[in-house]
Amino acid sequence: MGVTIKDIARALGVTPGTISKALNDKPDIGADMKVKIRAAAIELGYVPNPIARRLVTNRSNTIGVFILDRHELSLRENYGFQFLDGIIKESDLHHYDILLFSITKDLAYQKSYISLCLERRVEGAVFIGLRSDDPYLEDIIRSPLPASVIDAEARGQNVSMVASDNRAGAAAAVDYLWGLGHRRIGIIKGSEREFASRERYEGFRHYLTERNSFNEAYVYPGDFTRESGAAAVETIMKSQDRPTALFAANDLMALGALKVFKGKGYRIPQDISLIGFDNIANSEDCDPALTTIGQNAAEIGKEAIRLLLARIRQENKGKASFIRTELVIRDSCAPLK
Amino acid sequence: MGVTIKDIARALGVTPGTISKALNDKPDIGADMKVKIRAAAIELGYVPNPIARRLVTNRSNTIGVFILDRHELSLRENYGFQFLDGIIKESDLHHYDILLFSITKDLAYQKSYISLCLERRVEGAVFIGLRSDDPYLEDIIRSPLPASVIDAEARGQNVSMVASDNRAGAAAAVDYLWGLGHRRIGIIKGSEREFASRERYEGFRHYLTERNSFNEAYVYPGDFTRESGAAAVETIMKSQDRPTALFAANDLMALGALKVFKGKGYRIPQDISLIGFDNIANSEDCDPALTTIGQNAAEIGKEAIRLLLARIRQENKGKASFIRTELVIRDSCAPLK
DNA sequence: TCTCCTTACGAAATCGTTTGCGGTTTATCT
DNA sequence: AGATAAACCGCAAACGATTTCGTAAGGAGA
Known part of the structure; x- marks a missing residue:
């Protein structure tokens, strides 16, 4: 069971080395010999053994x-x-x-x-x-x-x-909000320890700073969990002069926030606009369906x-x-x- | 680069075969020799080459x-x-x-x-x-x-x-509905070609048949897509004597159905109960959150x-x-x- | 003390490929 | 025509482990 290079060699009366070279299309084998060998290979049902090859080439592929x-x-x-x-x-x-x-x-x-x-x-x-x-x-x-x-x-x-490109993505999110006329835009941040989180915040901050609309009061801490999204909403509700739009640094927090907003009788997007980041499956069927930034x-x-x-x-x-x-x-x- | 079994052999003045046997804890190597070899192996930083092993044992693991x-x-x-x-x-x-x-x-x-x-x-x-x-x-x-x-x-x-266990799962879904008092229970089926779909239907049918409550008029065709779930609702709405509860053979169809129900001003679960199957991520955040059968x-x-x-x-x-x-x-x- | 068995290790083949080198044959150039 | 150069293929040594068989030493039993 398992026809090897040697079997082909024997069948054709040549050496295993020749078979190997022919099958690998090396230059020092004649064209007619190559076709003969290839024919015999498929004829006999030869299938190369990657294990052996790897051993000798010292590359695992x-x-x-x-x-x-x-x-x-x-x-x-x-x-x-x-x-x-x-x-x-x-x-x-x-x-x-x-x-x-x-x-x-x-x-x-x-x-x-x-x-x-x-x-x-x-x-x-x-x-x-x-x-x-x-x-x-x-x-x-x-x-x-x-x-x-x-x-x-x-x-x-x-x-x-x-x-x-988390920065550009975050900027695109804010830009969308900006385009809708929003100027008081808040963010629910992710954890400082996460790279993606830092980048998204940076994209957000930079966009608004350039337009003189960055407001420290509108940045709410979070850690990428639903719970932290929910908690952020609680503090938002307590504040006066609330943002009119909110960028959650990921969908999970957006979902957590959404739930609390709805629970408190807030209507999205009439009362506040909400945008997420990630486009996870869940963001598709929530009500309202979440506008977000999709990753490829x-x-x-x-x-x-x-x-x-x-x-x-x-x-x-x-x-x-x-x-x-x-x-x-x-x-x-x-x-x- | 890459210390082999031979290196250990050379270092200890024994043969490669002995090393192999010792490392594999074969019976025909002395106990003291084994500890010596093992020590040398970690000393030299030996890491076995699975490629070589696989070649000779003819097992890829x-x-x-x-x-x-x-x-x-x-x-x-x-x-x-x-x-x-x-x-x-x-x-x-x-x-x-x-x-x-x-x-x-x-x-x-x-x-x-x-x-x-x-x-x-x-x-x-x-x-x-x-x-x-x-x-x-x-x-x-x-x-x-x-x-x-x-x-x-x-x-x-x-x-x-x-x-x-799709049959038992479907039965559990219907049983839950049954326990809530529902007797006119409908199903949105999946495609006949899918095994899971057939089984779920069978579980559903069997449960209700045993209780003399299976009604052919309440089975609606579908194919596991959102669209087919939505389409099923359209036909349900047209009929008189509608079911009071609906089992969708998967969550996707349930989601499709849910959307149409809501679009038509139907309230879930007040006007009709809806249960799905799969517990996909999306079923968690829709409104209302979908009751469903989770797979392990x-x-x-x-x-x-x-x-x-x-x-x-x-x-x-x-x-x-x-x-x-x-x-x-x-x-x-x-x-x- | 001699034989027999056990224990412990060495020797060598093997797994299926790849590859550098060497040697023939055939074509090419002056 | 002679020499040189390609072109083509065989030879054999690897790659790193496993495993069978053989054998020397040592211990036990009589």
């Missing part, structure tokens, strides 16, 4: 994908699967295999991700869901292994980072692979790449009356 | 996971990622690696999934998103390669199927791996396993007045 879930990140509400989709497709294009790792805190890995990579002999790694306080982050940055980090900050010789997750995954492969081929250093976002307009924002 | 997306199935609304999560964790437990394949129709694979498996030398495969009309379904069933199919019907010597997707993934590994070890034949569902009560159902 495999990249490791880490899905980190150390912090109970809800799998339902993030982009994991879409990242993965882009990753797979792009890898496939370049004939790389994907080896999947999932690290959860209950698995309590002792080993650094990098040593897992070394064991499996992957040529590079991409990280999804990495947090800035991950104990192995430094490992990744300093390691000689090429890596791509998705949606987190990580800079180094061998590590590239890919994320949405599949594209992020693809770009992560592109940068990684380039690094593997020594064509670049670690880079940062930011992917366009998209304004998706639904029903939670209205023109200022 | 890898299972292939196929994510099929030939039919534009929305990645956002299904359980893909949670399946995957269970799959990875269970595989990890048994020290199997996961090789990921993604088949989309635009990639237009010519090769059968099985030949991809043969090429990569995986020991088994699990399929997510397989449809009954997949051109390679027969291939999978007849192939000697052990396989697990998630959420689809596939029976054979070497293939196991794992899905939610991670558990399905794990079970798929368990059955697969057992089959690989020749411990079972192809089996079918159905995982418990869970009623998640939210706000879209009310007692019959």
Whole structure:
């Protein structure tokens, strides 16, 4: 079971080396011999053994994908699967295999991700869901292994980072509000520890500052959870001189805020406009449907692979790449009356 | 770069074979020699090369996971990622690696999934998103390669199927409605071609038939899309003697239905109770929040791996396993007045 | 003391490919 | 025509582990 290169060699009366070269289209095999060998290969049902090839070439043609879930990140509400989709497709294009790792805190890995990579002999790694306080982050940055980090900050010789253009996205969100006539625009921030959160805030702040409309009083703390979105609304309600529009740094907080607003009899968007960020599934069916900034997750995954492969081929250093976002307009924002 | 078994052998003045046996804890190596070798191994920073091992043992210790997306199935609304999560964790437990394949129709694979498996030398495969009309379904069933199919019907010597207990889940949904006093209960069916759809219908029908309350007039066709859910409502509205409660065979249709109901000024659950199936993310934030049947997707993934590994070890034949569902009560159902 | 068995390790083949080198044959140039 | 250069293919050594078989040393039993 399993016809090898030797079987073909025997059948044709040539040596295994010749078969290998012919099948790999090396220059030092005659054209007619090549066709003969290829014919025999499919005739015999030959399927190459990647294991053997990898052993001798010392290249695994495999990249490791880490899905980190150390912090109970809800799998339902993030982009994991879409990242993965882009990753797979792009890898496939370049004939790389994907080896999947999932690290959860209950698995309590002792080993650094990098040593897992070394064991499996992957040529590079991409990280999804990495947090800035991950104990192995430094490992990744300093390691000689090429890596791509998705949606987190990580800079180094061998590590590239890919994320949405959070600044531009946030600016687009505010700009949409601005275009509707809003001038008193608030923000529910995410945690300072999250890269995406900082960037979104920066995009927001910069846009309004340039227009002399940034008001410190309108920035409300949050941490990307529903609860913090809800809590922000409570403080907003208490204040006088409320903002007329609100940018939540992610959809989850927007959803939390929305619920409280509705519970208090506030109408969205008549009484206040609300815009989110992420375009998670949930934002589609809430009432009113949430206007938000959509990320192109599949594209992020693809770009992560592109940068990684380039690094593997020594064509670049670690880079940062930011992917366009998209304004998706639904029903939670209205023109200022 | 890369210390091998030979390096340890040289350092200790023994042969590579001895090192291998000691590291694998074979019986024919002396105890003291073993500790010496193990010490040297970590001393030198030895990390075994799985490629070489696989070549000689002829076992890849890898299972292939196929994510099929030939039919534009929305990645956002299904359980893909949670399946995957269970799959990875269970595989990890048994020290199997996961090789990921993604088949989309635009990639237009010519090769059968099985030949991809043969090429990569995986020991088994699990399929997510397989449809009954997949051109390679027969291939999978007849192939000697052990396989697990998630959420689809596939029976054979070497293939196991794992899905939610759709019948029991549907029955639980109706039972909940029944317990609220409803007797005129309708269903928006899914497509006859989908296994889950048939099972859910069967569970529904059986429950009501046993109580002499099944009414053919209350079954409305659908195909698991929002649109079909919306369309069903249109016909419901036209009829007299409407059902007082409605079971949508999946959440997407329930969401479609919900929207139309609300658009027509119908109040849920005051005017009609609505229950879905799947507990997708979207069902959480719609208004009213959708009562539904939740699937334990991670558990399905794990079970798929368990059955697969057992089959690989020749411990079972192809089996079918159905995982418990869970009623998640939210706000879209009310007692019959 | 001699034989037999056990224990512990070495020797060597093997897994399926790849690849540099060397040697023939055939075509090309002066 | 002679020499040089391609073109083409065989040879054999790798790659890093595993595993079977063989054998030397040592202990037990008679």
